[in-house]
Amino acid sequence: MDEKTKTIEQEETKKGISRRGFLGASAAGAAGVAGLGLTGVMTPAQFAQAADKARHDAKHNVGPGELDEYYGFWSGGHSGEVRILGLPSMRELMRIPVFNTESATGWGLTDESKRIKGDSADVLCGDAHHPHMSMTDGRYDGKYVFINDKLNTRVARIRCDVMKTDKMLTIPNVQAIHGLRVQKVPHTKYVFCNGEFRIPQPNDGRDLNDPTKYFTMFNVIDAEKMEMAFQVIVDGNLDNTDADYTGRFAAATCYNSEEGVTLAETMRNERDWLVVFDIHSIEKAIKAGKFQTIGDSKVPVVDGRKKANSAYTKYIPVPKSPHGCNTSPDGEYFVANGKLSPTVTIVSIKKLPDLFAGKIKERDAIVGEPELGLGPLHTAFDGRGNAYTTLFLDSQIVKWDVKKAIEAYNGKKVNYIKQKLDVHYQPGHNHTTMGETRDADGKYLVSLCKFSKDRFLPTGPLRAENDQLIDISGEEMKLVHDGPTFAEPHDCMIVHRSKVKPKKLWTRDDPIFAETVAQAKRDGVTLETDNKVIRDGNRVRVYMTSIAPNFGMTEFNVKQGDTVTVCITNLDQVEDVTHGFAMCQHGASMEIGPQATSSITFKADKPGVFWYYCHWFCHALHMEMRGRMIVEKA
Incomplete structure (x- = not known):
């Protein structure tokens, strides 16, 4: 590369686009023009437009192995759960069961989750609407997310260090x-x-x-x-x-x-x-x-x-x-x-x-x-004096200037509406990045649309709804992402990733399984080392460890009619090495994270041999991680 070319590329890089990126944008723009049925050499205006689009697209791209800038906490509506998304990629990272029953983790099935649900342990569904994070001095503190259940009149709390529900109140x-x-x-x-x-x-x-x-x-x-x-x-x-x-x-x-x-x-x-x-x-x-x-x-x-x-x-x-x-x-x-x-x-x-x-x-x-349009439902803010309101009937987001709207109310002739952007279709809640705090940063807005209609492949009479990500960092709102979502997601909140500090491993004294640990002590069991069966009349407590690819106990005997509690402690200390416990034909399923203890109770009502196995992939010999429950005929 000669010195003149190198200097030009350095100047272009300062402006936010490299020579290589500029040429790539030119190619992309030419392809786009061809796709529209236009032919011939691009005009300078078309060339500049294509380059601008390339810069804009790159700004919101989260490549393989890269981390998103924000966590988004989405309510799951009548699924009863909370979902974690990464923004701006809009990738779903995790689902947190709250008011629902969920077989992968055993939420609603395990003894620990039933204790957390308390007097509503037998309620199997919910309608989760509004997730909101705890604050200190008007700023997100990353400690808790609270969520309501409209259907069953409950509020739950999610611990953000482990992303698990830890309290529930009717x-x-x-x-x-x-x-x-x-x-x-x-x-x-x-x-x-x-x-x-x-x-x-x-x-x-x-x-x-x-x-x-x-x-x-x-x-x-x-x-x-x-x-x-x-x-x-x-x-x-x-x-x-x-x-x-x-x-x-x-x-x-x-x-x-x-x-x-x-x-x-x-x-x-x-x-x-x-x-x-x-x-x-x-x-x-x-x-x-x-x-x-x-x-x-x-x-x-x-x-x-x-x-x-x-x-x-x-x-x-x-x-x-x-x-x-x-x-x-x-x-x-x-x-x-x-x-x-x-x-x-x-x-x-x-x-x-x-x-x-x-x-x-x-x-x-x-x-x-201010008069904004038909069906204003929710307003979000960017921290720069602008507000963004969903117009349900108009299927639009309207951007408006708060101070000018106040001036207009006082008789001054000013235009407070800055822009209206079509969304698809009929938006309910919207949310801006950090927008409910003093730290509103005005980068993105999410529009949670109630209908998707023609936006995605049809899936029969019941279709997904549509979450749309909008760039609000400039003077104009720009739609950058459509994403199907199910069921009714209802609302969300978005927090910068620097505010959230999840643990990589459980700690052995975590209060979520404190009552299970206390029961083990009463039984004289050391959870980290013991693998034993405690019989208390027709109630049987089975304690075992797990470390990939073995359960500490590969078989145990009970009698028909026994109420069986299986308590497992995961001894693995490597993040991601989660174990599961699934007992065939007994509706028993749970997750045991590394260094966690989990328990589940069920009735052994049929004689025979019943296999249990690990259902969270943990090892090359994961398929071999199993054991037998032998139920003797009464």
């Missing part, structure tokens, strides 16, 4: 937990979640046909203990929620201000509410003993109903049936998304102290109400 006094968010500052002391459906209180058979006695509640969970902290009675049906950056306020969209039970009854009023909760005043009231309890529940409950003129809540009128509730990353605003109105409502958080002090009226807290 919420009392309410039905259908929908919106869920975490307290952002000073840390996630609380998880806020909405009870959506109004029910009689207590719901014990009284007042069945008297809807005037129905109500629901705003629910606050102690995030560390995973126990109820308190509840707030409200008017209407709560939908989505979010928290501020002071720790004092949370807000929730609320529909059905009519308090009806049929569709027609819930659609009469032109306005519903954004309900704002003063968390500090509620805490003080509970500390002073100013609360009630309902039915058998011991959870403190305060009355936050509008009709009670509550000091704990304010009901800000917004257009009917608002849906999404989102906090801007600068901490300035709550945004309530209209759904049945083409507008979103911008509420100033700085004005809320005056609202609670009675210095201003509810609508005075509103500083903007």
Whole structure:
């Protein structure tokens, strides 16, 4: 290469494209032009466009062996699970079973998972909606992800060091937990979640046909203990929620201000509410003993109903049936998304102290109400003053300037809409990278579309939905990825990989299997070395180790009718060397990660020989890793 050519390539590299890349882009661009039926030499404009596309594509490419920049946590909708994706590749990395039953890991089957599920251990399904990570000082801390089960009124917690569900709570006094968010500052002391459906209180058979006695509640969970902290009675049906950056306020969209039970009854009023909760005043009231309890529940409950003129809540009128509730990353605003109105409502958080002090009226807290399009559902932010709202009916994402929208509300003639991008089709939730924190970085936005229609190969009447990745780092939004997803993924959150520190191996004292370890001690068993059978009447506990490619016990005997618990400790210390245990014809299946202990209980109800084997590939002799359970006839 001569000196002149070398200098040119160095200059091109500084501009973000090498000579080789530029020529590659030219070839790609020429192929693209040919594909469009155009012939001839590329014009300079076409050449530049092709080069720009090559740079853009390379920016989002994650090559073999390369790591993604972000973790994405996707709700699995009515699959009941949480999925981990890498961004920008959109590769699915892992599925975390939560409210579902899952045979690969044994979730819902193992003794450990049943203990975690607690009083809902026999519930085999769920409807997972809103995953949100714990925070410290308004920033993701990589400790937990919380997720709600709308179907069975539960909230679960996932430990991000092992990516396993470690706690689950059934919420009392309410039905259908929908919106869920975490307290952002000073840390996630609380998880806020909405009870959506109004029910009689207590719901014990009284007042069945008297809807005037129905109500629901705003629910606050102690995030560390995973126990109820308190509840707030409200008017209407709560939908989505979010928290501020002071720790004092949370807000929730609320529909059905009519308090009806049929569709027609819930659609009469032109306005519903954004309900704002003063968390500090509620805490003080509970500390002073100013609360009630309902039915058998011991959870403190305060009355936050509008009709009670509550000091704990304010009901800000917004257009009917608002849906999404989102906090801007600068901490300035709550945004309530209209759904049945083409507008979103911008509420100033700085004005809320005056609202609670009675210095201003509810609508005075509103500083903007921009008209965006048909069916605004959810709003995300890029940290540069821009907001991105999904338009369900228009099948679009609209990018708009928050400050200009406020100026327009005050009478200034400005154009606050920057761009509208078609998505496919009918988007619900959207999410920007780090967008729910102070660290919103404005690189990517994900649109979770409810329909895919013609985007993928047809799969019969039931089709995948569509997640779309959009580059928002420049002035214009650019679609960079389509990806099928199943079932209804509903919502997601995206965190930079630097915030998450997963373990490579389990530690032997992990609390997830602490009760199993305690039982082994009571049986006089050392889990790391012993392989033995403990008989306790017709209950049999089988302890064994595993190290590739052997189980510590290759056969054991029980009697027909025995209840058998198999407890396995994986002694391998190499990451990736996970073992499994699957007992033929007994519905028993579980995962045992390296250095973990897992147990599963089943009934040996038929005489005969039954093979157990490792079903997670672990060794060249993996197929030979097996043993026999011999069931003697009763």
